[in-house]
Amino acid sequence: xxxxxxxxxxxxxxxxxxxxxxxxxxxxxxxxxxxxxxxxxxxxxxxxxxxxxxxxxxxxxxxxxxxxxxxxxxxxxxxxxxxxxxxxxxxxxxxxxxxxxxxxxxxxxxx
Amino acid sequence: xxxxxxxxxxxxxxxxxxxxxxxxxxxxxxxxxxxxxxxxxxxxxxxxxxxxxxxxxxxxxxxxxxxxxxxxxxxxxxxxxxxxxxxxxxxxxxxxxxxxxxxxxxxxxxxxxxxxxx
Numbered sequence: 357x358x359x360x361x362x363x364x365x366x367x368x369x370x371x372x373x374x375x376x377x378x379x380x381x382x383x384x385x386x387x388x389x390x391x392x393x394x395x396x397x398x399x400x401x402x403x404x405x406x407x408x409x410x411x412x413x414x415x416x417x418x419x420x421x422x423x424x425x426x427x428x429x430x431x432x433x434x435x436x437x438x439x440x441x442x443x444x445x446x447x448x449x450x451x452x453x454x455x456x457x458x459x460x461x462x463x464x465x466x467x
Numbered sequence: 468x469x470x471x472x473x474x475x476x477x478x479x480x481x482x483x484x485x486x487x488x489x490x491x492x493x494x495x496x497x498x499x500x501x502x503x504x505x506x507x508x509x510x511x512x513x514x515x516x517x518x519x520x521x522x523x524x525x526x527x528x529x530x531x532x533x534x535x536x537x538x539x540x541x542x543x544x545x546x547x548x549x550x551x552x553x554x555x556x557x558x559x560x561x562x563x564x565x566x567x568x569x570x571x572x573x574x575x576x577x578x579x580x581x582x583x584x585x
Contacts, residue, residue, distance in 0.1 A: 387569045387570060389572060389573070391573075391575075398575060398576075398577045398578065399558065399575040399578075401572045401573065401574065404569075404571075404572055406569045411569060412572055414572065444510060446512065448573075450569070450570045451569075451570075452565060452569070452570050455514060455517055456502075456514070456562075456570065458504075458511065458514075460510070460511045461510055461511065461512075463510070
């Protein structure tokens with residue numbers, strides 16, 4: 357167990373739907389990062405939150421949004437889903453550049 | 468902008484062979500951190516090593532070793548006496564200096580798939 361918990365592990369949904377992915381960071385880590393791993397794009401940074409506030413944004417689509425709650429867990433919301441959104445979504449947490457701890461990922465399949 | 472290049476898409480070796488995975492990076496920062504992660508077929512990302520830009524000492528951990536050369540902006544990873552269990556995708560990644568008390572994002576290379584056969 358890495359200490360970062362992602363739920364659900366697998367998700368199958370239809371095009372046009374909306375899903376929410378959840379991440380609980382390692383205890384004590386204030387930063388949460390979301391990454392998307394797809395076959396054609398590799399591991400892409402989506403967004404970072406630090407202690408509840410957005411810190412950095414990557415190539416995150418407008419259909420996607422995220423937030424970090426007071427208990428530091430984070431949710432990634434994906435809406436109007438398309439086939440191309442099928443991917444493995446990772447959450448990571450950190451305190452400093454000493455290291456990033458990754459969750460086991462959520463595999464999203466859009467059919 | 469930061470960039471990580473792993474030119475080797477896929478490498479196949481026979482067990483017990485040594486193999487080197489290449490990583491070249493680009494950054495304008497003088498302070499940065501380099502990482503290697505392993506992604507086995509099960510899909511999780513496993514941390515292997517972190518190196519900061521001021522520490523150019525090579526590191527060895529069992530059968531794994533890393534060669535960091537700032538002059539060539541490279542951070543190569545060697546597996547000695549490879550084993551079937553080493554089969555995985557290996558990612559090199561870069562993060563730039565911390566900003567306001569928190570680590571900046573990781574930028575990943577495209578990964579190198581290593582296949583070790585008997």
